[in-house]
Amino acid sequence: MDQANKFGFTINRSRLIDYDRSDRKVRDYVTLMEPSFRLCFACGGCAATCTAGYHKSFNLRRMNTLIRRGEIEPLREEVTRCMLCGKCLLVCPRGVNTRNVVAAAAAAIRKLDRNEL
Ligand code: SF4
Numbered sequence: 001m002d003q004a005n006k007f008g009f010t011i012n013r014s015r016l017i018d019y020d021r022s023d024r025k026v027r028d029y030v031t032l033m034e035p036s037f038r039l040c041f042a043c044g045g046c047a048a049t050c051t052a053g054y055h056k057s058f059n060l061r062r063m064n065t066l067i068r069r070g071e072i073e074p075l076r077e078e079v080t081r082c083m084l085c086g087k088c089l090l091v092c093p094r095g096v097n098t099r100n101v102v103a104a105a106a107a108a109i110r111k112l113d114r115n116e117l
C-alpha cells in the first residue's frame with residue numbers, strides 16, 4: 001500500500017499547464033477555423049445558459065479549457081454532448097462563435113483519428 005492510500009486520501013494531480021508538453025494540435029486547429037476562440041475569457045456565461053448542460057453533464061467553459069490545455073482524451077466525449085442549439089452564442093459577452101468552436105473541436109478530433117492533423 002502506498003503512503004497516500006494508507007491515510008485514506010490521494011493528492012490531486014497538478015492542474016498546471018505544461019505548454020512545452022501539451023498537445024496544441026486541436027487548439028491550433030480550432031483557433032484557425034474559429035479565430036474568436038481567442039477572445040474567450042472563461043466567464044462561464046455560456047455554461048450557465050447551456051441547453052445540454054441543463055440535461056446532462058456538459059460545460060462549454062470546461063470544454064474550452066480542455067482545448068487550451070491540450071487534454072484530448074476527456075475532450076473526445078465532451079464535444080459529443082453539445083446539441084448545437086446556439087443559445088450560448090446569444091449570451092457570450094466576447095462574441096465568441098461558440099457553436100463553431102464545438103464543431104471545429106469535433107472536426108479536429110476526427111482529423112486526429114485519421115492522422116490528418
Ligand atoms: S460566454 Fe464566451 S467568454 Fe464566457 S466562457 Fe463562454 S465562450 Fe468564453
Ligand code: SF4
Pocket residue numbers: 046049050051052053060081082083084085086087088089098099102
Ligand atoms: S450550442 Fe451547445 S454549448 Fe451552446 S447552448 Fe447549445 S448545447 Fe450548449
